[in-house]
Amino acid sequence: MGDKGRASRQAGGVVACVDCPLRHQAAFRQFAPEELAFVTHFKAGELQITAGTDILLAEHNSAHLFTLLRGWAYRYSLLPDGRRQILNFLLPGDFIGLQAGLFDAMQHSVAALTDVTLCVFQRSELWSLYREQPSLGYDLTWLAANEEALVDANLVAVGQRTALARIAYLIVQFHARLEGVGMSQHGRFAFPLTQQHVADALGLSLVHTNKTLRRLVKLGAVKVGGGMLAIARLDQLRAIAGLEEAKPRSRPIL
Amino acid sequence: MGDKGRASRQAGGVVACVDCPLRHQAAFRQFAPEELAFVTHFKAGELQITAGTDILLAEHNSAHLFTLLRGWAYRYSLLPDGRRQILNFLLPGDFIGLQAGLFDAMQHSVAALTDVTLCVFQRSELWSLYREQPSLGYDLTWLAANEEALVDANLVAVGQRTALARIAYLIVQFHARLEGVGMSQHGRFAFPLTQQHVADALGLSLVHTNKTLRRLVKLGAVKVGGGMLAIARLDQLRAIAGLEEAKPRSRPIL
DNA sequence: CGCGAAGTTGAAACAGGTCAATGCTTGTGG
DNA sequence: CCACAAGCATTGACCTGTTTCAACTTCGCG
Numbered sequence: 356m357g358d359k360g361r362a363s364r365q366a367g368g369v370v371a372c373v374d375c376p377l378r379h380q381a382a383f384r385q386f387a388p389e390e391l392a393f394v395t396h397f398k399a400g401e402l403q404i405t406a407g408t409d410i411l412l413a414e415h416n417s418a419h420l421f422t423l424l425r426g427w428a429y430r431y432s433l434l435p436d437g438r439r440q441i442l443n444f445l446l447p448g449d450f451i452g453l454q455a456g457l458f459d460a461m462q463h464s465v466a467a468l469t470d471v472t473l474c475v476f477q478r479s480e481l482w483s484l485y486r487e488q489p490s491l492g493y494d495l496t497w498l499a500a501n502e503e504a505l506v507d508a509n510l511v512a513v514g515q516r517t518a519l520a521r522i523a524y525l526i527v528q529f530h531a532r533l534e535g536v537g538m539s540q541h542g543r544f545a546f547p548l549t550q551q552h553v554a555d556a557l558g559l560s561l562v563h564t565n566k567t568l569r570r571l572v573k574l575g576a577v578k579v580g581g582g583m584l585a586i587a588r589l590d591q592l593r594a595i596a597g598l599e600e601a602k603p604r605s606r607p608i609l
Numbered sequence: 610m611g612d613k614g615r616a617s618r619q620a621g622g623v624v625a626c627v628d629c630p631l632r633h634q635a636a637f638r639q640f641a642p643e644e645l646a647f648v649t650h651f652k653a654g655e656l657q658i659t660a661g662t663d664i665l666l667a668e669h670n671s672a673h674l675f676t677l678l679r680g681w682a683y684r685y686s687l688l689p690d691g692r693r694q695i696l697n698f699l700l701p702g703d704f705i706g707l708q709a710g711l712f713d714a715m716q717h718s719v720a721a722l723t724d725v726t727l728c729v730f731q732r733s734e735l736w737s738l739y740r741e742q743p744s745l746g747y748d749l750t751w752l753a754a755n756e757e758a759l760v761d762a763n764l765v766a767v768g769q770r771t772a773l774a775r776i777a778y779l780i781v782q783f784h785a786r787l788e789g790v791g792m793s794q795h796g797r798f799a800f801p802l803t804q805q806h807v808a809d810a811l812g813l814s815l816v817h818t819n820k821t822l823r824r825l826v827k828l829g830a831v832k833v834g835g836g837m838l839a840i841a842r843l844d845q846l847r848a849i850a851g852l853e854e855a856k857p858r859s860r861p862i863l
Numbered sequence: 864c865g866c867g868a869a870g871t872t873g874a875a876a877c878a879g880g881t882c883a884a885t886g887c888t889t890g891t892g893g
Numbered sequence: 894c895c896a897c898a899a900g901c902a903t904t905g906a907c908c909t910g911t912t913t914c915a916a917c918t919t920c921g922c923g
Contacts, residue, residue, distance in 0.1 A: 432765055435851050440765040454758060457751050458858060462758050485747045489739040492746040497711050499753035504708060504716050506760045511686055511694040514767045514812030518879070549901065558768030560880050565903060567879095597689050604712060772911075803869065814912050819871065821911095 369401045370424070372474075375608075377424065377448050382535035383608045393488045394609055397480055402473040406547075410473070411455055411465040419475050421451040422609050426471030427547055431555070432463040441556035443505050444468070444529070444548075447536050448608045450498045456481050469547045476609070494607035501606065513558045516597065518567045521557040523596035526577060530586055535603050546584035571595075623655045624678070626728075629862075631678065631702050636789035637862045647742045648863055651734055656727040660801075664727070665709055665719040673729050675705040676863050680725030681801055685809070686717040695810035697759050698722070698783070698802075701790050702862045704752045710735050723801045730863070748861035755860065767812045770851065772821040775811040777850035780831060784840055789857050800838035825849075 370376070372395040377383065386394070401424070404410055411417050413432060428445040442463060445451060455461045456478050485492035512524045529546075533539035554564040571577055576592050578585040586592060593600065624630070626649040631637065640648070655678070658664055665671055667686060682699040696717060699705060709715050710732050739746035766778045783800075787793035808818040825831055830846050832839040840846060847854065 430761075432761065434765070434769055435853070438769045440768045442761050442764055453750070453754050457754050458758075463761060482747070485739075485743040489743055489746060492743060492750065493736065493739045496707070496746065496750040496753050499750055499757060500707050500711050503753060503757040503760060504712075506757060506764060507684075507686065507696050507717060510696055510760060510764045510767060511688070513764060514694045514809075515688055515692045551901080555768075561902095562881075562904085563879050569903075599689070805869080815870095816872085816913075817911055823871080 369398075371395060372398060375424075377536065377608060380448070380535065380537050382603060382606055383448065384605045386607075387490075390488060390491060393484070393491060397476050397484060397609070399475045399477050399480075402475050404467040404471045404473065406467055406469050406471075409464055409466045410471070411452055411461055413461050413464045415461060416459055417452060417455045417461075418478050419452065420456050420478055420481065421473040421475055423447050423449045423451055424472040424474050427468035428465055428471055429468055429552070429556075430463050430465050439555045440558070441552060443502070443509055444556070446532055446538070448606070449502075450495070450609060453495065453499050453502075468552070474609075491607075491609065494609065497607055498609075501604070509556070512596075518557075518559055518563055519570060520596050521559065522553065522564070522567055522571055523576065523592045524598060525553065525557060526571075526584065526586065527589070527592050527596055527598055529584075530589070531601065531603060542586035542589060544584060545582060546579065547582060623652075625649060626652060629678075631790065631862060634702070634789065634791050636857060636860055637702065638859045640861075641744075644742060644745060647738070647745060651730050651738060651863070653729045653731050656729050658721040658725045658727065660721055660723050660725075663718055663720045664725070665706055665715055667715050667718045670712075670714050671706060671709045672732050673706070674710050674732055674735065675727040675729055677701050677703045677705055678726040678728050681722040682719055682725055683722055683806070683810075684717050684719050693809045694812070695806060697756070697763055698810070700786055701792070702860070703756075704749070704863060707749065707753050707756075722806070728863075745861075745863065748863065751861055752863075755858070763810070766850075772811070772813055772817055773824065774850050775813065776807065776818070776821055776825055777830065777846045778852060779807065779811060780825075780838065780840065781843070781846050781850055781852055783838075784843070785855065785857060796840035796843060798838060799836060800833065801836060 372378070373391055378386070399419070402421070410421070410428060423445050425447060428449075428451065430442040430445065431439055432442065433439050445465070451465055451473070452461075454463075484495070508524075508528070512521050516524060530539060530542060530544070533544045538544055550564050550568065551561055553559075553568070554561045557564070559567070568579070572579060574591070574595075576586070576588050576595065578587055626632070627645055632640070653673070656675070664675070664682060677699050679701060682703075682705065684696040684699065685693055686696065687693050699719070705719055705727070706715075708717075738749070762782070766775050770778060784793060784796060784798070787798045792798055804818050804822065805815055807813075807822070808815045811818070813821070822833070826833060828845070828849075830840070830842050830849065832841055
């Protein structure tokens with residue numbers, strides 16, 4: 356899955372955390388000055404990764420942790436027989452590699468879906484974060500719990516919903532998350548996933564994913580094309596997915 | 610679902626954390642004296658819950674957090690149409706309600722599978738834990754990440770494996786986890802799940818679960834009966850499940 | 864002994880998977 | 894600027910794992 360990659364570390368031209376454009380998005384909580392100071396110190400640099408490249412590998416452990424600054428990524432795991440399950444998608448503001456930081460070997464891999472920019476943190480500094488800035492430790496737990504909640508929701512979708520409902524669910528979820536980080540305008544947003552990604556995330560075959568997505572389009576619920584997705588009728592999508600409306604939570608960002 | 614329940618708080622007769630029998634199990638890391646002191650202070654009491662009763666409810670929030678001391682529980686969520694997805698099972702030593710502690714409303718419910726004893730912690734003390742005992746804050750993040758890893762694994766199973774492999778996977782996983790807390794002897798352990806639980810955890814219908822489990826028994830991989838499950842051929846089970854052997858991690862317990 | 868919950872089993876229906884082609888883009892090199 | 898390759902989307906036909914429906918049995922317990 357991750358291949359052809361090329362990664363370059365940037366020395367200069369790095370965004371200071373105070374000026375981080377993400378931080379001003381609606382979704383994120385405000386940081387106190389000393390928290391911001393610590394994060395700035397914690398941040399070791401930035402990393403650019405090309406679309407399709409792996410960021411972290413299962414079975415390995417990494418000296419770094421990341422926050423996704425720009426672009427899309429996804430966590431996935433491969434079975435011995437080659438099948439792939441995408442565990443969830445990562446959007447700007449998401450923390451990457453908590454498991455890598457806490458365990459000695461990752462259980463899954465993380466790959467860049469699009470070209471991606473990452474904030475890099477030293478794993479070795481993680482402990483000092485808890486010691487010196489407990490509120491950030493609390494935030495990390497929060498992020499871990501939040502990500503678990505996402506996976507929970509995916510499991511519910513894959514375990515209980517029909518193909519049509521799963522795809523509707525995925526779209527509604529993307530919409531909500533992208534809204535939060537200002538990447539959706541009037542229900543319209545960039546959609547860099549290939550149908551194979553959708554299939555692997557929802558436990559469906561590629562062919563059936565195609566047919567079902569097509570059906571969703573014919574139903575008039577969404578429009579897709581040119582790497583964009585537009586939600587035509589959000590209520591209809593929610594109904595198909597069997598989803599209630601959910602209010603987003605204000606979240607931390609490291 | 611949780612019903613018929615009855616819960617009683619115990620004033621006396623509570624196990625002191627130092628003497629906690631779980632703490633001596635192989636799976637758990639050793640605590641420093643001051644950590645132990647804090648946890649003891651953190652623990653507000655014990656709670657007994659009857660099998661089948663809900664411990665935490667979705668949409669609600671709780672003033673308490675728990676550690677499962679004795680018995681089995683499970684996290685689940687219900688869809689509008691009544692279908693139930695069990696997200697994962699909780700065994701002694703597992704922390705309950707992190708999401709309840711961090712978010713203002715739970716996304717899922719937790720129910721007691723068997724009669725259960727819980728250590729009770731005050732949610733309001735959670736923050737002081739991070740401030741006064743950062744290492745325990747770190748542990749909480751660890752526990753959150755660990756639980757996420759469990760759900761990840763479940764998602765892989767439900768998304769990618771056949772019915773037979775899913776059930777094999779579930780059994781292997783129980784075996785590994787129960788070993789860690791001394792609840793399995795020679796691959797034989799109490800198995801309080803009903804087939805409906807198995808079905809709801811694995812995204813299968815009850816009928817198919819039955820037939821498939823039966824098949825697994827006929828294959829000679831496991832023996833079930835009398836609320837007990839005995840693994841006859843662990844390697845065969847692993848092969849069916851498409852699982853590699855995994856070494857358990859030493860974990861914290863609050 | 865009798866009731867309700869849980870486990871079994873068979874038959875029929877269907878959602879989704881697999882196989883196999885075909886078309887559409889896009890990027891690359893000549 | 895065109896031809897080709899490679900990846901992705903689309904469609905039809907067919908096949909099968911799983912679900913659904915409908916009994917019937919067994920177990921645990923008052």
